[in-house]
Amino acid sequence: MGPLNGVKIIEMGGLGPGPFCGMLLADMGAEVICVERSAPPMLDPARDCTRRGKRSVKLDLKSEEGRETFLSLVEKADAVFEGFRPGVMERLGLGPDDCMARNSRLVYGRMTGWGQDGPLARAAGHDINYISLTGGLHATGQTGGMPVVPVPPAGDFGGGSMFLAFGMVCALLEAKSSGKGQVVDAAVTDGSALLMSLFHSLDVQGKWRMERGSNFLDGGAHFYGVYETGDAKYISLGAIEPQFYAQLLEVAGLDPEEFGRQMDGRRWPELRKQLEVLFKTRTRDEWCELMEGTDICFAPVLDLKEAPQHKHNRARETYIDVAGMTQPAPAPRFSRTTPEILRGPPFPGADTEDVLREWGIRDNNDPS
Numbered sequence: 090m091g092p093l094n095g096v097k098i099i100e101m102g103g104l105g106p107g108p109f110c111g112m113l114l115a116d117m118g119a120e121v122i123c124v125e126r127s128a129p130p131m132l133d134p135a136r137d138c139t140r141r142g143k144r145s146v147k148l149d150l151k152s153e154e155g156r157e158t159f160l161s162l163v164e165k166a167d168a169v170f171e172g173f174r175p176g177v178m179e180r181l182g183l184g185p186d187d188c189m190a191r192n193s194r195l196v197y198g199r200m201t202g203w204g205q206d207g208p209l210a211r212a213a214g215h216d217i218n219y220i221s222l223t224g225g226l227h228a229t230g231q232t233g234g235m236p237v238v239p240v241p242p243a244g245d246f247g248g249g250s251m252f253l254a255f256g257m258v259c260a261l262l263e264a265k266s267s268g269k270g271q272v273v274d275a276a277v278t279d280g281s282a283l284l285m286s287l288f289h290s291l292d293v294q295g296k297w298r299m300e301r302g303s304n305f306l307d308g309g310a311h312f313y314g315v316y317e318t319g320d321a322k323y324i325s326l327g328a329i330e331p332q333f334y335a336q337l338l339e340v341a342g343l344d345p346e347e348f349g350r351q352m353d354g355r356r357w358p359e360l361r362k363q364l365e366v367l368f369k370t371r372t373r374d375e376w377c378e379l380m381e382g383t384d385i386c387f388a389p390v391l392d393l394k395e396a397p398q399h400k401h402n403r404a405r406e407t408y409i410d411v412a413g414m415t416q417p418a419p420a421p422r423f424s425r426t427t428p429e430i431l432r433g434p435p436f437p438g439a440d441t442e443d444v445l446r447e448w449g450i451r452d453n454n455d456p457s
Contacts, residue, residue: 091118091428096261099162099169102126106200106249106277107172108139113254115142116419116428122146122444124159125437138416140434147438150181161450163188163195168257170198175205185272195270196260200253204276216242223282232302232309248280305329311361312337312351315390322373327386337385341367
């Protein structure tokens with residue numbers, strides 16, 4: 090079905106970016122077996138989108154029997170990944186050396202906030218800390234104001250989960266030709282830094298100011314930002330290119346002379362104030378009727394309930410229903426190997442017996 094159909098991956102149960110990475114891989118057709126933590130889950134397992142498409146196994150990894158069962162799974166897997174602090178898996182006797190001794194083709198993915206080495210490697214952290222260290226948080230917010238925390242967690246999911254999934258697929262492709270596995274060290278800080286590549290390019294060319302809210306891509310420009318409408322809702326504009334900006338002026342009935350010199354940053358605050366007044370003269374839906382679908386680069390600002398109901402998202406089936414819960418569909422899309430969600434979120438440990446039997450592993454807790 091999906092492009093990763095036939096690939097067997099073991100996920101060490103965790104929080105946030107780890108389960109999201111496993112969801113991405115499961116969405117693409119991989120058989121993802123989640124080995125659950127002993128601690129109770131923070132979210133209701135039955136209503137956690139990141140568990141969709143997986144199967145769940147419970148093992149006592151502090152026991153010799155549990156570790157041996159885990160390593161037996163590893164022998165039959167293509168990849169395993171974990172999101173613990175450095176050294177945790179080694180102390181369990183399940184680190185890369187232990188696992189790859191049983192399966193030399195194994196891809197061993199590791200995701201941490203700070204990486205496997207460096208001065209901060211063993212420190213605790215969260216998304217807000219990782220994007221702080223790599224420039225992303227500093228650049229987010231309004232002129233003269235404090236940095237604004239982005240949602241969703243740009244570091245954990247953008248800099249962490251997606252780079253781990255990408256790295257593991259790269260390593261799996263390489264293992265097909267070399268016959269050798271390897272360790273993938275995915276640090277959220279490394280990925281978050283890479284996501285800032287464009288802004289380093291703008292900076293070195295003298296096209297980026299360190300004062301937040303003063304650039305053309307951070308809300309400083311009147312033609313790239315969010316505006317309140319007459320019904321206390323919001324719309325977004327992104328009319329950067331001259332031809333798109335010209336269409337904005339035409340459709341909105343703005344004076345080309347008054348709104349000329351688009352890139353003159355000295356006039357941005359004044360022009361923004363005029364647009365703030367203008368956009369409050371109509372409701373969000375009325376602005377949609379005028380601008381949506383044009384080259385103005387316009388969209389309504391929708392909340393989590395509204396987004397699945399938008400005509401474009403409905404037409405593309407961007408949201409799907411899994412186990413009675415509306416959630417984003419798998420992405421990206423493929424012309425031939427179409428991803429399909431085969432099962433909803435499993436209850437922790439629900440598939441232990443089935444997985445061990447199907448993978449040809451005797452369950453050490455089963456006397457039969």
